[in-house]
Amino acid sequence: MDNIDTYLVNFKGFNFDLPAVDVDFLENIEDFEIRDDDIFIITYPKSGTVWGQQIVSSICFEKHRYGTETVETIDRAPFFEYNIRKKDFLKIPSPRIFSSHLPYYLVPKGLKNKKAKIIYIYRNPKDVLNSYFHFSNLMVLFQFTKTMEEFLEKFLDGKVVGSLWFDHIKSWYEHRHDFNILFMMYEEMKMDLRSSVLKISHFLEKELSEEDVEAIVKKATFENMKHDPKANYYDIMHKEVGTRSDGQFLRKGVIGDWKNYLTVKQNERFDRIFQRKMKDFPLKFIWDINEE
Numbered sequence: 001m002d003n004i005d006t007y008l009v010n011f012k013g014f015n016f017d018l019p020a021v022d023v024d025f026l027e028n029i030e031d032f033e034i035r036d037d038d039i040f041i042i043t044y045p046k047s048g049t050v051w052g053q054q055i056v057s058s059i060c061f062e063k064h065r066y067g068t069e070t071v072e073t074i075d076r077a078p079f080f081e082y083n084i085r086k087k088d089f090l091k092i093p094s095p096r097i098f099s100s101h102l103p104y105y106l107v108p109k110g111l112k113n114k115k116a117k118i119i120y121i122y123r124n125p126k127d128v129l130n131s132y133f134h135f136s137n138l139m140v141l142f143q144f145t146k147t148m149e150e151f152l153e154k155f156l157d158g159k160v161v162g163s164l165w166f167d168h169i170k171s172w173y174e175h176r177h178d179f180n181i182l183f184m185m186y187e188e189m190k191m192d193l194r195s196s197v198l199k200i201s202h203f204l205e206k207e208l209s210e211e212d213v214e215a216i217v218k219k220a221t222f223e224n225m226k227h228d229p230k231a232n233y234y235d236i237m238h239k240e241v242g243t244r245s246d247g248q249f250l251r252k253g254v255i256g257d258w259k260n261y262l263t264v265k266q267n268e269r270f271d272r273i274f275q276r277k278m279k280d281f282p283l284k285f286i287w288d289i290n291e292e
């Protein structure tokens with residue numbers, strides 16, 4: 001355990017958000033008892049976690065899908081290592097859905113039984129960087145960074161919650177055979193939400209009617225989530241955790257917004273590092289809405 005500054009703590013080589021993490025929980029995470037029907041949504045921060053929560057919750061729970069309950073998405077699919085609302089995970093009825101940014105080597109070892117399921121959502125890292133820059137400056141739990149240049153430095157050094165993006169995705173992918181895992185790409189979800197919902201429901205072995213699929217797709221659009229108080233995190237951010245301004249969690253939800261924030265020089269630098277680090281990595285990335 002190594003406190004890096006007032007915002008970051010390093011535990012076993014991975015950076016956590018110091019104000020939000022429960023260190024005792026981390027110490028015991030390896031032995032956390034996994035149920036066969038547990039579902040984990042795992043991401044590097046700002047890659048579509050909350051979107052995944054909304055989709056998976058709507059697939060698993062009819063009441064969530066049709067809005068006939070008052071449960072917020074964060075309570076349907078709580079963050080595992082950031083248990084902000086202090087839920088008793090042992091009392092959550094099955095199927096439990098957890099959200100997490102953990103690296104493969106820190107997740108409960110029961111996940112290796114390959115019965116419980118993991119959905120790993122990834123996003124092109126320039127949009128991750130950009131989303132992260134805005135989010136960190138909004139939330140009091142994260143360090144404020146004046147310029148994109150400064151944040152880029154931190155991101156490329158892995159001095160952020162979640163450590164290095166490159167390590168996170170590469171090591172999860174390399175260890176995919178140890179888990180029952182489905183990789184989903186944010187950009188594909190954006191371009192074809194319906195197919196993505198079907199892919200996820202198939203992986204979760206949930207039968208859905210045409211009406212169900214339609215309801216889930218509708219519920220998981222950016223526009224719907226942005227205006228749905230149970231899904232948009234407004235209360236938790238602004239009333240419970242604390243923000244520096246009136247920004248939104250569901251900021252833009254688009255592909256390629258990084259183009260509005262990275263200079264040509266910053267972009268070229270990113271490309272050079274990306275090419276070096278991701279050489280031979282088989283998953284493709286979509287950087288621009290006009291790409292396929």
Ligand SMILES: Nc1ncnc2c1ncn2[C@@H]1O[C@H](COP(=O)(O)OS(=O)(=O)O)[C@@H](OP(=O)(O)O)[C@H]1O
Nearest residue numbers: 045046047048049050051131221222250251252253
């Ligand atoms: N429905 C839907 N459609 C498209 N995009 C969506 C959706 N829901 C969330 N988002 C966008 O995902 C970004 C937040 O990522 P995370 O949920 O992983 O953030 S966190 O790590 O849990 O804090 C953040 O991206 P940016 O808008 O680029 O900042 C959210 O807007």
